[in-house]
Amino acid sequence: MAESFHMKSHEFRESGKRLIDWLADYYARVDQLPVLAQVKPGEIRASLPAEPPQIGVAIDTIIEQLNSKIMPGITHWQSPNFFAYFPANASEPSVLGDLISSGLGVQGMLWATSPACTEVETHVLDWLANMLALPKTFLSNSAGGGGIQDSASSASLCAILAARERATNFKSNERGCRENLVAYTSTQAHSSIEKDIRVAGIGRANLWLIDVDEQFAMRPELLEKTIEEDKRAGRIPFFVCATVGTTSSLAFDPLPAIGEICKRHNLWLHVDAAMAGTAALCSEFRYIQNGLELADSYCFDAHKWMFTNFDCTCFYVANRETLTHSLSVTPEYLRNQATESGSVFDYRDWHVPLGRRFRALKLWFVIQHYGVEGLQFHIRRHVAIAQKFLESVRKDDRFEIIAPAPLNLICFRVKGDDGLNEELLRRLNASGQLYLSHTKLNGKFTLRFCVAQMRTELHHVEHAWAAICAEATKLIAARDRGSHSNQAASGRE
Amino acid sequence: MAESFHMKSHEFRESGKRLIDWLADYYARVDQLPVLAQVKPGEIRASLPAEPPQIGVAIDTIIEQLNSKIMPGITHWQSPNFFAYFPANASEPSVLGDLISSGLGVQGMLWATSPACTEVETHVLDWLANMLALPKTFLSNSAGGGGIQDSASSASLCAILAARERATNFKSNERGCRENLVAYTSTQAHSSIEKDIRVAGIGRANLWLIDVDEQFAMRPELLEKTIEEDKRAGRIPFFVCATVGTTSSLAFDPLPAIGEICKRHNLWLHVDAAMAGTAALCSEFRYIQNGLELADSYCFDAHKWMFTNFDCTCFYVANRETLTHSLSVTPEYLRNQATESGSVFDYRDWHVPLGRRFRALKLWFVIQHYGVEGLQFHIRRHVAIAQKFLESVRKDDRFEIIAPAPLNLICFRVKGDDGLNEELLRRLNASGQLYLSHTKLNGKFTLRFCVAQMRTELHHVEHAWAAICAEATKLIAARDRGSHSNQAASGRE
Numbered sequence: 003m004a005e006s007f008h009m010k011s012h013e014f015r016e017s018g019k020r021l022i023d024w025l026a027d028y029y030a031r032v033d034q035l036p037v038l039a040q041v042k043p044g045e046i047r048a049s050l051p052a053e054p055p056q057i058g059v060a061i062d063t064i065i066e067q068l069n070s071k072i073m074p075g076i077t078h079w080q081s082p083n084f085f086a087y088f089p090a091n092a093s094e095p096s097v098l099g100d101l102i103s104s105g106l107g108v109q110g111m112l113w114a115t116s117p118a119c120t121e122v123e124t125h126v127l128d129w130l131a132n133m134l135a136l137p138k139t140f141l142s143n144s145a146g147g148g149g150i151q152d153s154a155s156s157a158s159l160c161a162i163l164a165a166r167e168r169a170t171n172f173k174s175n176e177r178g179c180r181e182n183l184v185a186y187t188s189t190q191a192h193s194s195i196e197k198d199i200r201v202a203g204i205g206r207a208n209l210w211l212i213d214v215d216e217q218f219a220m221r222p223e224l225l226e227k228t229i230e231e232d233k234r235a236g237r238i239p240f241f242v243c244a245t246v247g248t249t250s251s252l253a254f255d256p257l258p259a260i261g262e263i264c265k266r267h268n269l270w271l272h273v274d275a276a277m278a279g280t281a282a283l284c285s286e287f288r289y290i291q292n293g294l295e296l297a298d299s300y301c302f303d304a305h306k307w308m309f310t311n312f313d314c315t316c317f318y319v320a321n322r323e324t325l326t327h328s329l330s331v332t333p334e335y336l337r338n339q340a341t342e343s344g345s346v347f348d349y350r351d352w353h354v355p356l357g358r359r360f361r362a363l364k365l366w367f368v369i370q371h372y373g374v375e376g377l378q379f380h381i382r383r384h385v386a387i388a389q390k391f392l393e394s395v396r397k398d399d400r401f402e403i404i405a406p407a408p409l410n411l412i413c414f415r416v417k418g419d420d421g422l423n424e425e426l427l428r429r430l431n432a433s434g435q436l437y438l439s440h441t442k443l444n445g446k447f448t449l450r451f452c453v454a455q456m457r458t459e460l461h462h463v464e465h466a467w468a469a470i471c472a473e474a475t476k477l478i479a480a481r482d483r484g485s486h487s488n489q490a491a492s493g494r495e
Numbered sequence: 496m497a498e499s500f501h502m503k504s505h506e507f508r509e510s511g512k513r514l515i516d517w518l519a520d521y522y523a524r525v526d527q528l529p530v531l532a533q534v535k536p537g538e539i540r541a542s543l544p545a546e547p548p549q550i551g552v553a554i555d556t557i558i559e560q561l562n563s564k565i566m567p568g569i570t571h572w573q574s575p576n577f578f579a580y581f582p583a584n585a586s587e588p589s590v591l592g593d594l595i596s597s598g599l600g601v602q603g604m605l606w607a608t609s610p611a612c613t614e615v616e617t618h619v620l621d622w623l624a625n626m627l628a629l630p631k632t633f634l635s636n637s638a639g640g641g642g643i644q645d646s647a648s649s650a651s652l653c654a655i656l657a658a659r660e661r662a663t664n665f666k667s668n669e670r671g672c673r674e675n676l677v678a679y680t681s682t683q684a685h686s687s688i689e690k691d692i693r694v695a696g697i698g699r700a701n702l703w704l705i706d707v708d709e710q711f712a713m714r715p716e717l718l719e720k721t722i723e724e725d726k727r728a729g730r731i732p733f734f735v736c737a738t739v740g741t742t743s744s745l746a747f748d749p750l751p752a753i754g755e756i757c758k759r760h761n762l763w764l765h766v767d768a769a770m771a772g773t774a775a776l777c778s779e780f781r782y783i784q785n786g787l788e789l790a791d792s793y794c795f796d797a798h799k800w801m802f803t804n805f806d807c808t809c810f811y812v813a814n815r816e817t818l819t820h821s822l823s824v825t826p827e828y829l830r831n832q833a834t835e836s837g838s839v840f841d842y843r844d845w846h847v848p849l850g851r852r853f854r855a856l857k858l859w860f861v862i863q864h865y866g867v868e869g870l871q872f873h874i875r876r877h878v879a880i881a882q883k884f885l886e887s888v889r890k891d892d893r894f895e896i897i898a899p900a901p902l903n904l905i906c907f908r909v910k911g912d913d914g915l916n917e918e919l920l921r922r923l924n925a926s927g928q929l930y931l932s933h934t935k936l937n938g939k940f941t942l943r944f945c946v947a948q949m950r951t952e953l954h955h956v957e958h959a960w961a962a963i964c965a966e967a968t969k970l971i972a973a974r975d976r977g978s979h980s981n982q983a984a985s986g987r988e
Contacts, residue, residue: 007864007865007866007868007869007870007872007873008586008587008949008950009586009587009588009864011519011522011523013587014515014518014519014522014587014591015515015516015519017587017591018511018512018515018518018519018587018590018591018594019511019512019515021591021594021595022507022508022511022512022515022594023508024595025507025511025594025595025598026504026507026508026511028598028599029504029507030504039609039610039611041610041611043606043610043833043836043838043839044614044838045610046610046611046614046615047614047615047617047618050614050615050618053622053625054622054623054625054626054862054863054866054867055862055863055866055867056866056867056868057866057868057869058863058864058865058866058868058869059863059864059866061591061864063863064588064860064863064864067863068595072611072615072856073611074611075609075610075611075612075614075615076599076601076609076611076612077601077607077608077609077610078601079599079600079601079602079609080598080599080600087602087608087828090600090601090602090850091600092597092598092599092600093501093502094501094502094506094507094510094511095502095557096597097511097594097597097598097600098507098510098511098514098554100593100594100597101511101514101515101518101590101593101594101597102514102517102518102561104585104589104590104593104594104597104804105518105521105573105585105590105804106521106569106572106573106585107572107573107583107584107585107590107804107805108569108570108571108572108583109572109580109583109805113536114570115570115580116532116568116569116570116572117532117534117536117538117539117568117570118532118534118539118565118566118567118568118569119568119569121537121539121540121543121568122539122540122543122565122568124540125540125543129546129547130547132546132547133547152645152848152850153848153849153850154849155847155848155849155850156847156848159694159847163693163694166696174693174696174698175693175698175699176693176698176699176700177698177700177701178672178676178696178697178698178700178701179671179672179696179698180673183671192826193824193825193826193829193849194824194849196824197822197824197847198847200656200667200668200669200824201652201656201694201695201847202694202695202696203659203667203671203672203695203696203697204671204696205667205668205669205670205671205672206668206669207669207670207671208670208671249826249828250826250827250828305850311597311598311600311852312600312602312850312851312852313848313850313852329690331686331687331689331690331693332686333685333686333742333743334743334933334934334935335580335742335743335932335933335934335943336686340536343536345536345537346536354648354649354652354690354691354694354847355645355646355648355649355806356646356647356648356686356687357583357645357646357648357798357805357806358805359804359805359806363565367557369547369548370547370548370551370552370556370557370560371500371502371551371552371554371557372500372551373500373547373548373549373550373551373552374547374548374549375500375549375550375551376500376550376551377500379500380500439828440827440828441827441828442827450828456501457501
């Protein structure tokens with residue numbers, strides 16, 4: 003190349019190696035960093051130059067700015083002290099697989115635009131289906147198969163679109179969605195189901211949130227009753243989303259009963275196992291997906307508990323033709339012999355975007371590096387640590403446990419009012435020592451403690467528990483003083 | 496850490512550096528590889544082990560399999576001989592920025608979940624808006640702003656959803672889309688507009704494809720006539736997508752006229768500049784976006800011509816509240832002080848997925864490395880090379896040029912029947928020397944030659960032209976022999 007502003011080969015080699023070391027150094031000290039970024043709104047932007055550089059700068063400058071201006075605004079999802087939400091693990095093998103994906107920069111919209119991108123994806127998703135003992139209907143040698151999406155939100159949208167088409171005799175794409183379609187999920191389902199139902203033009207008012215039992219699992223008898231009422235009223239029930247491990251409390255909807263109801267009434271059953279699905283790598287946890295053979299579609303996020311960096315939602319359907327029929331539009335400029343032969347998957351027909359990167363590569367790196375046994379080891383390890391934490395909470399009668407916790411998410415609170423628990427959460431997160439998040443269960447403000455970060459060891463959890471106890475002690479003492487002196491027991495000192 | 500299947504720090508450092516060298520070596524020889532993968536359907540899968548490894552394997556094995564089993568199925572989008580579709584450039588700085596994004600593994604769904612992820616994105620999209628001289632309405636200090644999406648398909652879906660809500664007085668999310676909404680785009684618009692209209696529950700039958708002029712640009716007088724007819728018929732015109740650089744031929748819809756019509760009839764105007772938008776980095780090409788100040792939303796793909804690896808669609812809106820109002824659903828577990836203060840952007844409300852990675856980092860690396868001048872240099876270089884190619888085609892009277900080519904896409908064909916041109920394309924791509932794609936214009940099979948791959952130099956294009964001429968010479972000779980001997984002039988020897 004003649005004159006060029008491109009990065010030269012030796013510069014890429016040197017810079018790339020520096021950044022690999024930068025990441026390794028980061029991982030070595032991430033447990034020491036305040037988990038939650040301690041910045042105020044606008045602080046990061048204010049530190050950045052108002053104008054972009056006219057003339058490019060050296061990698062030294064870029065790295066210096068990364069360290070000084072960007073890192074202070076990072077919340078450390080890779081910290082072993084991250085117990086909030088669900089994790090977003092970026093294991094080293096996944097980062098390396100993703101590096102190759104970034105670098106090759108292939109587009110896998112059609113089989114023809116990079117055959118390996120499609121075939122490795124189909125292959126690895128078949129591997130995974132077997133590793134998790136998913137129903138055979140989801141394998142690519144059946145009428146079904148799996149593909150990767152960016153998120154469970156997008157996967158459930160595609161399930162809804164395929165269900166919408168099936169329920170309208172494949173007319174909703176053509177004419178718009180005018181039928182009185184009705185969808186169902188539980189009060190505990192992820193908010194993305196509501197969002198997707200809106201996006202698909204069905205309307206939130208046509209999504210019933212079915213009540214749950216004392217374990218926060220959908221009550222199937224209420225589901226069936228509602229479906230029957232809707233049918234009598236001339237509405238068209240078409241879709242149920244059941245959850246394997248809800249976001250609030252990791253509740254498990256009863257798939258066998260829900261699946262039977264869906265079969266009986268001819269509804270599409272989508273199963274969302276975003277975080278918990280990975281547990282099925284271990285035979286002793288596979289009970290969570292009993293009944294999955296009744297589902298039309300299924301997804302779980304390898305980018306949560308399976309050590310594969312975002313984005314990597316694994317989405318399976320039992321009938322891929324219904325899906326692709328719902329999502330395929332082929333202009334002339336995308337026509338090609340392989341597609342017309344019918345012998346290939348074109349994954350652009352499995353989701354909304356046309357472009358798609360080679361995401362299977364990072365999953366392939368992860369499975370190759372850990373092996374099935376390595377992944378099982380960590381799932382079991384996390385569940386065991388979480389159960390020890392559960393035991394500590396249970397033994398301390400200042401606390402109450404709000405939901406069943408058979409796996410790795412503990413929902414608990416200090417006995418007392420919401421204000422005290424809100425303040426406890428605020429102080430713990432502000433301390434930088436750990437990061438946890440909250441939900442509301444039975445109307446009560448509840449702390450969520452999820453053990454699934456790849457670096458989390460027992461001692462991190464013990465340390466977190468000590469910090470929780472210490473802050474709770476202070477807050478309870480303040481409350482008791484406050485109530486003695488007749489002040490409002492708001493939990494604020 | 497005690498016993499662990501995790502990759503050890505020194506192993507990550509060594510493997511990472513090997514893979515950086517692997518990529519550098521790849522870039523050094525990518526011009527020598529057959530651009531289009533020369534494999535048959537199923538060939539890559541057949542080479543992969545049927546079962547995943549129970550026990551993890553060493554990085555040596557992973558790299559060996561990458562080389563021997565996966566690379567044969569790669570179509571080389573990073574080759575300087577890639578002239579097909581639109582490019583998907585993965586420049587070295589973008590790959591390095593993306594490496595940090597993968598490695599940090601932060602989630603930017605809320606400002607609170609990693610403030611830098613949100614603030615750097617807003618900041619860099621403001622930078623970009625100024626670099627491209629976009630209307631001030633798209634800056635974050637106005638009522639608008641920009642965010643990153645995975646693809647132009649997803650961005651236009653969000654534009655349609657916001658437009659749908661606005662046109663229904665914010666009722667379509669709640670009640671479903673029952674109104675007789677009608678959308679408009681040109682016959683040359685990207686297929687994603689049709690897909691999005693289906694997804695949104697509006698129905699393909701309610702999308703009018705407005706006819707184009709001899710330059711393949713939308714005819715605004717036909718647009719207005721159709722809108723008026725629809726209004727008289729009681730339908731509700733709500734959305735127009737205009738294209739700045741169509742996929743087929745890089746045609747430019749007349750934004751000023753279309754924008755005036757949209758204002759007059761109160762329609763949402765979305766402008767899709769997926770590939771061509773980047774040209775506006777150079778003042779002499781900014782005429783392509785004249786009239787953009789009339790648009791409600793705009794997108795272009797930094798992952799095409801702006802050297803930033805996929806995915807990186809930059810999506811701007813003039814009124815961010817309409818967008819977020821259309822896409823926001825907030826369950827308890829996502830509530831936080833920063834959101835409730837109203838002082839931050841929560842980008843999950845700008846698109847369908849909840850999770851989102853730190854994509855602004857790669858864009859930030861690209862802008863920092865190249866500087867504005869470096870990026871301008873390459874845009875001008877590509878246009879100049881493309882114009883030389885155009886001149887070569889024009890001078891050869893065996894060929895005809897099918898569409899105006901003011902920038903970097905040349906649409907041309909051999910004078911003669913479609914069969915000959917199809918066979919020409921097939922042979923050129925099978926040769927491995929170059930990769931180009933096709934479209935149909937005025938009903939004729941037409942070759943598309945796009946000059947936008949970052950490594951493409953004049954000599955690659957000259958070599959491509961020589962290869963095209965050589966194959967055309969053979970095919971024309973065969974046709975002429977064939978017609979002399981009264982055989983079907985199918986172009987097949």
